Amino acid sequence: MLRRMKTRALFFLSLLVLPLSAFAEAKVRVSSFSTILTEIAQQVGGERVAVTAHVKPGVDPHEYEPKPTDLKTVGDAQVILLSAKHMEGYVAKLKESTGTKGTLLEVGDGFSSLKLKPEAGHEGHAHASEEDPHWWHSITNMVKATKIVRDAFSKASPADAALFADNAAKYLAKLDALQKWTRAELAKLPRDQRKLVTSHDAFQYFAKENGFTIYAIEGFSSADQPSSKKVADIIAVIKAQGVKAIFTESIKNPKVLTEITRETGAKVGGELYADGLGDGAAATYEGMYKHNVSTLVDALK
Numbered sequence: 001m002l003r004r005m006k007t008r009a010l011f012f013l014s015l016l017v018l019p020l021s022a023f024a025e026a027k028v029r030v031s032s033f034s035t036i037l038t039e040i041a042q043q044v045g046g047e048r049v050a051v052t053a054h055v056k057p058g059v060d061p062h063e064y065e066p067k068p069t070d071l072k073t074v075g076d077a078q079v080i081l082l083s084a085k086h087m088e089g090y091v092a093k094l095k096e097s098t099g100t101k102g103t104l105l106e107v108g109d110g111f112s113s114l115k116l117k118p119e120a121g122h123e124g125h126a127h128a129s130e131e132d133p134h135w136w137h138s139i140t141n142m143v144k145a146t147k148i149v150r151d152a153f154s155k156a157s158p159a160d161a162a163l164f165a166d167n168a169a170k171y172l173a174k175l176d177a178l179q180k181w182t183r184a185e186l187a188k189l190p191r192d193q194r195k196l197v198t199s200h201d202a203f204q205y206f207a208k209e210n211g212f213t214i215y216a217i218e219g220f221s222s223a224d225q226p227s228s229k230k231v232a233d234i235i236a237v238i239k240a241q242g243v244k245a246i247f248t249e250s251i252k253n254p255k256v257l258t259e260i261t262r263e264t265g266a267k268v269g270g271e272l273y274a275d276g277l278g279d280g281a282a283a284t285y286e287g288m289y290k291h292n293v294s295t296l297v298d299a300l301k
Protein backbone atom coordinates (compact mmCIF):
# COMPACT_ATOMS: atom_id res chain seq x y z
CA MET A 1 0.00 0.00 0.00
CA LEU A 2 2.72 2.39 0.99
CA ARG A 3 4.68 1.47 -2.12
CA ARG A 4 1.66 2.14 -4.30
CA MET A 5 1.19 5.58 -2.76
CA LYS A 6 4.82 6.35 -3.40
CA THR A 7 4.42 5.43 -7.05
CA ARG A 8 1.39 7.63 -7.30
CA ALA A 9 3.16 10.49 -5.57
CA LEU A 10 6.01 10.15 -8.05
CA PHE A 11 3.57 10.10 -10.92
CA PHE A 12 1.91 13.33 -9.81
CA LEU A 13 5.28 14.87 -9.09
CA SER A 14 6.42 14.10 -12.61
CA LEU A 15 3.30 15.83 -13.96
CA LEU A 16 4.33 18.94 -12.04
CA VAL A 17 7.96 18.77 -13.12
CA LEU A 18 7.30 18.23 -16.82
CA PRO A 19 5.81 21.62 -17.64
CA LEU A 20 8.47 23.34 -15.51
CA SER A 21 11.31 21.73 -17.43
CA ALA A 22 9.56 22.52 -20.70
CA PHE A 23 9.47 26.15 -19.60
CA ALA A 24 13.20 26.11 -18.78
CA GLU A 25 13.89 24.77 -22.29
CA ALA A 26 11.91 27.53 -24.02
CA LYS A 27 13.89 29.09 -26.82
CA VAL A 28 14.43 32.80 -27.30
CA ARG A 29 11.83 33.99 -29.83
CA VAL A 30 13.47 36.04 -32.56
CA SER A 31 11.88 37.90 -35.49
CA SER A 32 14.30 38.83 -38.30
CA PHE A 33 13.63 41.24 -41.18
CA SER A 34 17.01 40.71 -42.84
CA THR A 35 18.32 37.54 -44.48
CA ILE A 36 21.81 38.50 -43.26
CA LEU A 37 20.66 38.95 -39.66
CA THR A 38 18.70 35.68 -39.87
CA GLU A 39 21.97 33.87 -40.57
CA ILE A 40 23.76 35.64 -37.70
CA ALA A 41 20.86 34.87 -35.34
CA GLN A 42 20.85 31.18 -36.28
CA GLN A 43 24.64 30.87 -36.00
CA VAL A 44 24.89 32.69 -32.66
CA GLY A 45 21.68 31.34 -31.13
CA GLY A 46 21.95 27.75 -32.32
CA GLU A 47 19.42 25.45 -30.66
CA ARG A 48 18.53 28.04 -28.06
CA VAL A 49 16.69 30.43 -30.35
CA ALA A 50 13.65 30.11 -32.61
CA VAL A 51 14.13 32.51 -35.52
CA THR A 52 11.24 33.59 -37.72
CA ALA A 53 12.62 34.87 -41.03
CA HIS A 54 10.04 37.43 -42.20
CA VAL A 55 12.14 38.50 -45.21
CA LYS A 56 13.02 35.28 -47.03
CA PRO A 57 16.13 34.74 -49.20
CA GLY A 58 15.63 36.17 -52.68
CA VAL A 59 12.98 38.65 -51.53
CA ASP A 60 13.75 42.32 -52.27
CA PRO A 61 14.04 43.94 -48.83
CA HIS A 62 13.32 47.37 -50.36
CA GLU A 63 9.92 46.20 -51.54
CA TYR A 64 8.93 44.06 -48.56
CA GLU A 65 5.92 45.02 -46.43
CA PRO A 66 4.92 43.09 -43.30
CA LYS A 67 1.62 41.20 -43.41
CA PRO A 68 -0.79 40.90 -40.45
CA THR A 69 0.64 37.44 -39.64
CA ASP A 70 4.15 38.97 -39.45
CA LEU A 71 2.93 41.63 -37.04
CA LYS A 72 1.33 38.97 -34.86
CA THR A 73 4.62 37.02 -34.66
CA VAL A 74 6.58 40.19 -33.89
CA GLY A 75 4.18 40.97 -31.05
CA ASP A 76 5.29 37.75 -29.37
CA ALA A 77 9.02 38.04 -30.16
CA GLN A 78 11.67 38.75 -27.53
CA VAL A 79 14.23 40.10 -30.00
CA ILE A 80 13.34 41.80 -33.32
CA LEU A 81 16.22 42.22 -35.78
CA LEU A 82 16.24 45.00 -38.37
CA SER A 83 18.87 46.11 -40.91
CA ALA A 84 17.96 49.74 -40.14
CA LYS A 85 19.54 52.70 -41.98
CA HIS A 86 16.07 53.30 -43.45
CA MET A 87 15.88 49.84 -45.07
CA GLU A 88 12.64 49.07 -43.22
CA GLY A 89 10.22 51.88 -43.93
CA TYR A 90 7.72 50.06 -41.73
CA VAL A 91 9.59 50.37 -38.41
CA ALA A 92 6.98 52.70 -36.91
CA LYS A 93 4.26 50.26 -38.01
CA LEU A 94 6.07 47.42 -36.21
CA LYS A 95 6.34 49.46 -33.04
CA GLU A 96 2.76 50.76 -33.13
CA SER A 97 0.67 47.85 -34.31
CA THR A 98 2.39 45.13 -32.32
CA GLY A 99 2.81 46.88 -29.00
CA THR A 100 5.73 44.53 -28.64
CA LYS A 101 7.53 44.15 -25.35
CA GLY A 102 10.49 42.64 -27.18
CA THR A 103 13.79 44.36 -27.90
CA LEU A 104 13.67 46.09 -31.28
CA LEU A 105 17.26 45.96 -32.46
CA GLU A 106 18.06 48.39 -35.28
CA VAL A 107 21.42 46.76 -35.92
CA GLY A 108 22.71 48.96 -38.77
CA ASP A 109 22.24 52.11 -36.72
CA GLY A 110 25.24 50.98 -34.69
CA PHE A 111 27.61 51.66 -37.60
CA SER A 112 28.67 54.90 -39.24
CA SER A 113 26.76 55.62 -42.45
CA LEU A 114 28.12 55.99 -45.95
CA LYS A 115 26.20 58.15 -48.37
CA LEU A 116 24.99 56.99 -51.74
CA LYS A 117 26.57 58.90 -54.58
CA PRO A 118 24.42 62.05 -55.00
CA GLU A 119 24.91 62.00 -58.78
CA ALA A 120 23.60 58.44 -58.91
CA GLY A 121 20.13 59.55 -57.90
CA HIS A 122 17.50 57.04 -56.97
CA GLU A 123 14.48 57.85 -59.05
CA GLY A 124 12.31 54.81 -59.37
CA HIS A 125 14.32 52.96 -56.74
CA ALA A 126 13.01 52.25 -53.29
CA HIS A 127 16.00 53.49 -51.30
CA ALA A 128 14.27 55.74 -48.82
CA SER A 129 17.23 58.00 -48.09
CA GLU A 130 20.59 58.99 -49.48
CA GLU A 131 22.19 56.73 -46.89
CA ASP A 132 23.48 53.41 -48.24
CA PRO A 133 21.57 50.79 -46.19
CA HIS A 134 23.63 47.81 -47.44
CA TRP A 135 26.07 47.80 -44.49
CA TRP A 136 26.64 44.01 -44.55
CA HIS A 137 28.96 44.29 -47.56
CA SER A 138 31.58 45.36 -45.01
CA ILE A 139 32.93 42.40 -43.04
CA THR A 140 33.93 44.84 -40.28
CA ASN A 141 30.25 45.72 -39.91
CA MET A 142 29.36 42.01 -39.87
CA VAL A 143 31.73 41.52 -36.92
CA LYS A 144 29.99 44.36 -35.05
CA ALA A 145 26.53 42.99 -35.95
CA THR A 146 27.46 39.55 -34.61
CA LYS A 147 28.48 41.06 -31.27
CA ILE A 148 25.28 43.16 -31.10
CA VAL A 149 23.14 40.03 -31.69
CA ARG A 150 25.18 37.99 -29.18
CA ASP A 151 24.71 40.62 -26.47
CA ALA A 152 20.96 40.95 -27.15
CA PHE A 153 20.47 37.17 -26.94
CA SER A 154 22.48 36.98 -23.71
CA LYS A 155 20.27 39.69 -22.21
CA ALA A 156 17.13 37.81 -23.29
CA SER A 157 18.42 34.50 -21.87
CA PRO A 158 21.31 35.06 -19.41
CA ALA A 159 21.50 31.30 -18.68
CA ASP A 160 22.65 30.73 -22.28
CA ALA A 161 25.20 33.56 -22.37
CA ALA A 162 28.22 31.22 -22.39
CA LEU A 163 26.79 29.22 -25.30
CA PHE A 164 25.99 32.38 -27.28
CA ALA A 165 29.54 33.67 -26.65
CA ASP A 166 31.00 30.38 -27.84
CA ASN A 167 28.83 30.29 -30.99
CA ALA A 168 29.59 33.94 -31.74
CA ALA A 169 33.33 33.29 -31.43
CA LYS A 170 33.04 30.50 -34.00
CA TYR A 171 31.13 32.73 -36.43
CA LEU A 172 33.60 35.58 -35.91
CA ALA A 173 36.45 33.19 -36.75
CA LYS A 174 34.65 32.38 -40.03
CA LEU A 175 34.33 36.10 -40.82
CA ASP A 176 38.02 36.57 -40.06
CA ALA A 177 38.91 33.77 -42.48
CA LEU A 178 36.63 35.35 -45.10
CA GLN A 179 38.37 38.71 -44.64
CA LYS A 180 41.79 37.08 -45.18
CA TRP A 181 40.54 35.19 -48.25
CA THR A 182 39.12 38.45 -49.67
CA ARG A 183 42.41 40.33 -49.22
CA ALA A 184 44.29 37.53 -50.98
CA GLU A 185 41.79 37.47 -53.88
CA LEU A 186 41.70 41.24 -54.32
CA ALA A 187 45.50 41.33 -54.34
CA LYS A 188 45.11 39.98 -57.89
CA LEU A 189 43.42 43.26 -58.79
CA PRO A 190 45.64 46.36 -58.98
CA ARG A 191 44.23 49.39 -57.12
CA ASP A 192 43.66 51.32 -60.35
CA GLN A 193 41.40 48.55 -61.64
CA ARG A 194 39.13 48.55 -58.61
CA LYS A 195 36.34 50.43 -60.36
CA LEU A 196 32.78 49.31 -59.93
CA VAL A 197 30.15 50.38 -62.46
CA THR A 198 26.83 49.03 -61.24
CA SER A 199 23.13 49.55 -61.77
CA HIS A 200 22.33 49.22 -58.07
CA ASP A 201 24.22 51.62 -55.84
CA ALA A 202 24.58 49.15 -52.98
CA PHE A 203 28.30 48.71 -52.53
CA GLN A 204 29.56 51.83 -50.73
CA TYR A 205 30.61 49.79 -47.65
CA PHE A 206 32.27 47.12 -49.77
CA ALA A 207 34.05 49.81 -51.82
CA LYS A 208 35.36 51.68 -48.80
CA GLU A 209 36.64 48.53 -47.12
CA ASN A 210 38.32 47.21 -50.25
CA GLY A 211 39.57 50.32 -52.05
CA PHE A 212 37.03 50.43 -54.90
CA THR A 213 35.55 53.51 -56.58
CA ILE A 214 31.88 53.28 -57.54
CA TYR A 215 30.21 54.69 -60.63
CA ALA A 216 26.50 53.98 -60.39
CA ILE A 217 24.38 53.83 -63.52
CA GLU A 218 21.20 55.75 -62.98
CA GLY A 219 17.92 54.46 -64.27
CA PHE A 220 18.98 50.89 -64.94
CA SER A 221 17.08 49.38 -62.05
CA SER A 222 13.93 51.32 -62.82
CA ALA A 223 11.47 50.79 -65.62
CA ASP A 224 12.20 54.27 -66.94
CA GLN A 225 14.16 54.79 -70.09
CA PRO A 226 17.41 56.53 -69.08
CA SER A 227 17.90 59.74 -71.02
CA SER A 228 20.46 59.78 -73.80
CA LYS A 229 22.46 62.28 -71.75
CA LYS A 230 22.71 59.82 -68.83
CA VAL A 231 23.80 57.06 -71.17
CA ALA A 232 26.38 59.39 -72.77
CA ASP A 233 27.63 60.36 -69.27
CA ILE A 234 28.20 56.78 -68.19
CA ILE A 235 29.88 55.93 -71.49
CA ALA A 236 32.23 58.89 -70.96
CA VAL A 237 33.05 57.73 -67.40
CA ILE A 238 33.74 54.13 -68.47
CA LYS A 239 36.03 55.34 -71.27
CA ALA A 240 37.83 57.90 -69.10
CA GLN A 241 38.37 55.41 -66.26
CA GLY A 242 39.31 52.51 -68.51
CA VAL A 243 36.70 50.29 -66.80
CA LYS A 244 36.80 46.72 -68.12
CA ALA A 245 33.40 45.48 -66.99
CA ILE A 246 30.04 46.69 -65.72
CA PHE A 247 27.74 44.90 -63.29
CA THR A 248 24.00 44.89 -63.35
CA GLU A 249 21.64 42.81 -61.23
CA SER A 250 18.49 43.53 -63.13
CA ILE A 251 18.94 44.29 -66.79
CA LYS A 252 15.68 46.08 -67.51
CA ASN A 253 17.10 47.85 -70.50
CA PRO A 254 19.18 45.55 -72.72
CA LYS A 255 19.25 48.12 -75.54
CA VAL A 256 21.03 50.66 -73.38
CA LEU A 257 23.36 47.99 -72.04
CA THR A 258 24.28 46.93 -75.56
CA GLU A 259 24.91 50.53 -76.51
CA ILE A 260 27.23 51.03 -73.53
CA THR A 261 29.24 47.84 -74.09
CA ARG A 262 29.52 48.53 -77.84
CA GLU A 263 30.65 52.14 -77.33
CA THR A 264 33.14 51.41 -74.55
CA GLY A 265 34.36 47.87 -75.14
CA ALA A 266 33.52 47.07 -71.51
CA LYS A 267 31.88 43.70 -70.96
CA VAL A 268 28.98 42.73 -68.73
CA GLY A 269 30.72 41.35 -65.68
CA GLY A 270 28.03 39.11 -64.22
CA GLU A 271 25.63 39.32 -61.35
CA LEU A 272 26.46 40.75 -57.93
CA TYR A 273 24.29 40.00 -54.90
CA ALA A 274 23.32 43.40 -53.52
CA ASP A 275 20.30 42.95 -51.28
CA GLY A 276 21.02 39.94 -49.10
CA LEU A 277 21.06 36.17 -49.28
CA GLY A 278 19.51 34.19 -52.14
CA ASP A 279 19.71 30.67 -53.50
CA GLY A 280 22.63 28.44 -54.43
CA ALA A 281 25.99 30.15 -53.99
CA ALA A 282 24.32 33.02 -52.19
CA ALA A 283 22.51 30.89 -49.61
CA THR A 284 25.11 31.77 -46.98
CA TYR A 285 26.88 35.05 -46.23
CA GLU A 286 30.24 33.47 -46.97
CA GLY A 287 28.99 32.09 -50.30
CA MET A 288 27.35 35.36 -51.29
CA TYR A 289 30.41 37.42 -50.42
CA LYS A 290 32.85 35.05 -52.16
CA HIS A 291 30.65 35.07 -55.27
CA ASN A 292 30.76 38.88 -55.39
CA VAL A 293 34.53 39.08 -54.87
CA SER A 294 35.27 36.33 -57.43
CA THR A 295 32.91 37.89 -59.98
CA LEU A 296 34.64 41.27 -59.60
CA VAL A 297 38.16 39.85 -59.78
CA ASP A 298 37.37 37.67 -62.83
CA ALA A 299 35.81 40.55 -64.76
CA LEU A 300 38.22 43.36 -63.83
CA LYS A 301 41.64 41.70 -63.73
Ligand SMILES: [Zn+2]
Pocket (backbone or CB within 6 Å): 062, 134, 200, 202, 274, 275
Ligand atom coordinates in the same frame (compact mmCIF):
# COMPACT_ATOMS: atom_id res chain seq x y z
ZN1 LIG B 1 19.39 47.61 -52.37
